[in-house]
Amino acid sequence: MATQTNMPVWGGILDSCPGLLCCVINLRGILVYATHGYKAVASRLFGHKCEEGNNYPPLATEVDSGIHEILTAACLGSNNAIEISDNGRVWELTASPLRLEGQGIAGVVLRITPKVQSDAARNSMPPVVIQSSPEILNTVPFRAGVTDIRGFFLAVNKFLASSVRTELVGRNIVELVTPENNSDLTNIIIRRSGTAECVMPDILPAENFYPSGIAPYLDDELNNLHEDEDDDEIDVLRHVRLYATPCEWNGADAVMITFEDVTDSLRTHEQLRRLLTVDRSTGILNRFGIEHMITRRMHETANDGSNLSLTVIRIDNFRIMSEALGYAAASGIVRKFARMMKKFLAERTDSKDISLGRWSDDEFVILSTVTGASTVSTVNELRAKSSDVVISAGTAELSEGSYMSVSEFFGAAYDAVTEAVKSGGNTTVQARDSLTS
Numbered sequence: 001m002a003t004q005t006n007m008p009v010w011g012g013i014l015d016s017c018p019g020l021l022c023c024v025i026n027l028r029g030i031l032v033y034a035t036h037g038y039k040a041v042a043s044r045l046f047g048h049k050c051e052e053g054n055n056y057p058p059l060a061t062e063v064d065s066g067i068h069e070i071l072t073a074a075c076l077g078s079n080n081a082i083e084i085s086d087n088g089r090v091w092e093l094t095a096s097p098l099r100l101e102g103q104g105i106a107g108v109v110l111r112i113t114p115k116v117q118s119d120a121a122r123n124s125m126p127p128v129v130i131q132s133s134p135e136i137l138n139t140v141p142f143r144a145g146v147t148d149i150r151g152f153f154l155a156v157n158k159f160l161a162s163s164v165r166t167e168l169v170g171r172n173i174v175e176l177v178t179p180e181n182n183s184d185l186t187n188i189i190i191r192r193s194g195t196a197e198c199v200m201p202d203i204l205p206a207e208n209f210y211p212s213g214i215a216p217y218l219d220d221e222l223n224n225l226h227e228d229e230d231d232d233e234i235d236v237l238r239h240v241r242l243y244a245t246p247c248e249w250n251g252a253d254a255v256m257i258t259f260e261d262v263t264d265s266l267r268t269h270e271q272l273r274r275l276l277t278v279d280r281s282t283g284i285l286n287r288f289g290i291e292h293m294i295t296r297r298m299h300e301t302a303n304d305g306s307n308l309s310l311t312v313i314r315i316d317n318f319r320i321m322s323e324a325l326g327y328a329a330a331s332g333i334v335r336k337f338a339r340m341m342k343k344f345l346a347e348r349t350d351s352k353d354i355s356l357g358r359w360s361d362d363e364f365v366i367l368s369t370v371t372g373a374s375t376v377s378t379v380n381e382l383r384a385k386s387s388d389v390v391i392s393a394g395t396a397e398l399s400e401g402s403y404m405s406v407s408e409f410f411g412a413a414y415d416a417v418t419e420a421v422k423s424g425g426n427t428t429v430q431a432r433d434s435l436t437s
Contacts, residue, residue, distance in 0.1 A: 022111040023050065024098060027075060029139045031056035032107065041112050045084055045091065059141050067110075068140060069245050070095040073256050074108040075136045076146065077248035083115065090115040143259040146249050147173055151189045154249050160259060165202045173257065176200060177240065185242070192246040192255045197262075203238045205261065239263045279358040281331065282338035290357025290365045294406050297355070297367055301398055308398040309375040310409055311366040312417040313341075313382075316390040316425040318362035331361075337389050338364070344382055363417075365410075371397065379428050392420035396431035 014020055014035050021041050023034035034042070034050045042048040046064070048057055057064050063084065070080035074095035081094040092115050098107040137144055137157035145156035145168060153168045161168065168176070177198035179185045188194040241260040248254055277289030285293065294310065301308040315337070321330040338358065345354055345366065355367040368375055379393045394416025396409060403409035412431040420429040 020111075021113065022109055023056070024107055024109055025056055025071065026107040027105070027136065027139065029055050029071075038110075038112060041091075045086055045112075065142070067093065067095075068142070069243065069256070069258060071108050071110065072137065072140045072144065073245050073247040075105060075139065076254070076256065077105065077251070078246055080245060080247075140258070143261075145257050145259075146247060147189060147255050147257060148249070149190055149192065149253050149255065151186065154254060163204045165204070176202060177242070180239075188242075188244050189255055192244060192253065194244050196242045196244075198240050198242055200238050200240045200259075203240060203259070203261070205238065205263065282335050282358055284338055284342060284364075285355060285357035287357065287359055290355065290359065290367065291406065293355045293357070293367055294365075294410065297369075298398065298403075298406060298409065307369050307371050309368050309370060309395055310398070310413045311368070311375055311379055311393055311395040312359065312410075312413045313364040313366065313379070313391050313393045314417050314421060315362040316392055316421065318389070321389075333388050334362070337386060340385070341382060344385060345378075348378060348381075365413075373430075376428055376430055383426070383428065390426050392417055392425045393428040394418070394420055394431065395428065 014022060014024075014033065020035055021038045023038050023042075024032040026032055031050060031052050031054060033052060039050040042050055046057065046061070046067075050056065057067050059065065059068060063082075066082045070082055070093070073080045074097045077097050079094065079096050081092050084091045084093060092113050094111045094113065096109045096111070097105045098109050100106040134155040134157075137146065137155055140157055140159070143157070143160040143163060145160050146154045148154060151173045153171055153173065156164075156168045164176075166176070173189070174185055177185065177196075177200045180197045180199060185196045185198070188196050239262050241262050243258045243260070245256045245258070246253070247256045277285055277292065279286040279289075297308055300306070315334065318330060318334065321333060325333075338356075341364065342356055345356060353369040357365045357367075359365050366375070366379070368378075370378075375395050375397075379395065383391050383393065394413045396403070396412035396416060398409055403412060416429040416431045420427045423429075
């Protein structure tokens, strides 16, 4: 192992090569020596102080995490590199195992080179075969493990072992995680590189996760929404991002896998999405959300030829209620109507086939995959059940070539509901069709 007593030796050797940008790090992650050139370049590129005798590098940025990964892989006998871009110039940071006579791997040499020099430098590095120790993985400050090229765990570090409810060594990683977005985890293991988004039920929340300051605010805002659905899977399962890095284990090809718990960041993203697309007062889609849904459904209908109908519902007596009861009381009646409408539609149709949104104070939109005639029948039933409010409705059905844009499709239904109101209200009009009462 490279120790403090080796420092003068490394200084004499490394500084004897003008222009060499490198440093030596022992297996405990301590910086043993850094050339003057490395200190200068590392300070500019990464903001590192390069203080000999201290842990190196700090784990403060995404680049630092990448450096830790290639350092760990080098401790396991593999040469790895990452590229750093600096004002248009590309540098390569290469981690190579440092093998001392009679001691095997005693540390890592970290070298910075311009990209044009890196290929020849990497090819000159001799292969190293060593007996690997699981303790090496414990120098990694995040969850990590090593698998063979079939995906079976050979070793895990203490951070990963303490956060998983089951024994990992000897088990295949594909038995423990469920890849998302059709990512092929098996090929990532075979290639020994890449990333995969996965769900991992048996992993505990990351202890070192610090939620953003916006999360409590989002929780408070979401508590104001009147939603009846069960919690999304994102709230009850742990989502992890896996990073695969080539390494060697006892002389054989292996893969170092690091686990990043991204559940909380995904949950924050989901909360922001809900706040952007959900009406706070009623808990259904807001205007932005229903517009997005119309656009998506129109695209799907154009591709698969399915039915799509759009209905605009207007509360005829909203203004009268506001003047007689006050705006707050009238809004309470509208919220009650929205909940009733949501429940009624859920009982009548598959939730995947229908979307409900609030367009304005007194207007709602229903988007359904049923035919226009069925929609009219459903809306008339809904109108009959609405004891507190009087509603008019206009429906439009999307057929091949009928409406070329969202504005045309919505405009047809809006014109129909306007015609229903002008005719005296409390009725339903189908676009380009006769009045139905």
